[in-house]
Amino acid sequence: MKEQILKLHNExxxxxxxxxxxxxxxxxxxYHLNTDYRNRHIKNHRTRRHNIKEKAILYKGGKCEIxxxxxxxxxxxxxxxxxxxxxxxxxxxxxxxxxxxxxLKPELDKxxxxxxxxxxxxxxxxxxx
Numbered sequence: 001m002k003e004q005i006l007k008l009h010n011e012x013x014x015x016x017x018x019x020x021x022x023x024x025x026x027x028x029x030x031y032h033l034n035t036d037y038r039n040r041h042i043k044n045h046r047t048r049r050h051n052i053k054e055k056a057i058l059y060k061g062g063k064c065e066i067x068x069x070x071x072x073x074x075x076x077x078x079x080x081x082x083x084x085x086x087x088x089x090x091x092x093x094x095x096x097x098x099x100x101x102x103x104l105k106p107e108l109d110k111x112x113x114x115x116x117x118x119x120x121x122x123x124x125x126x127x128x129x
Contacts, residue, residue, distance in 0.1 A: 008022070057073055057113060061113060064115040077119045112129055
């Protein structure tokens with residue numbers, strides 16, 4: 001799609017014309033043509049994800065439930081106690097503008113908060129939860 005948008009743009013088509021030809025919304029065309037817009041979109045996406053993760057970490061106690069690690073929030077993961085109960089749509093929900101902690105709590109209640117090291121050891125079956 002990106003290549004088609006760029007080609008049409010180079011041929012002199014306007015954004016609204018490109019959106020009709022490619023059958024997408026005009027913001028998608030702008031996204032692919034405007035680096036500033038794209039960079040701002042990516043930054044907002046990361047900020048939303050970071051903010052909701054920070055709230056989720058606080059909700060789960062703010063530290064690894066196994067070893068107590070709490071120095072770096074980026075090193076903390078959510079491990080599902082029962083992977084079969086995991087909502088497959090949860091990852092995408094984290095970046096939606098409308099998502100809030102209340103909507104995530106049911107999923108977070110299925111998890112334990114662990115540091116990345118303990119998380120790897122759980123998956124290597126060196127630790128049991």
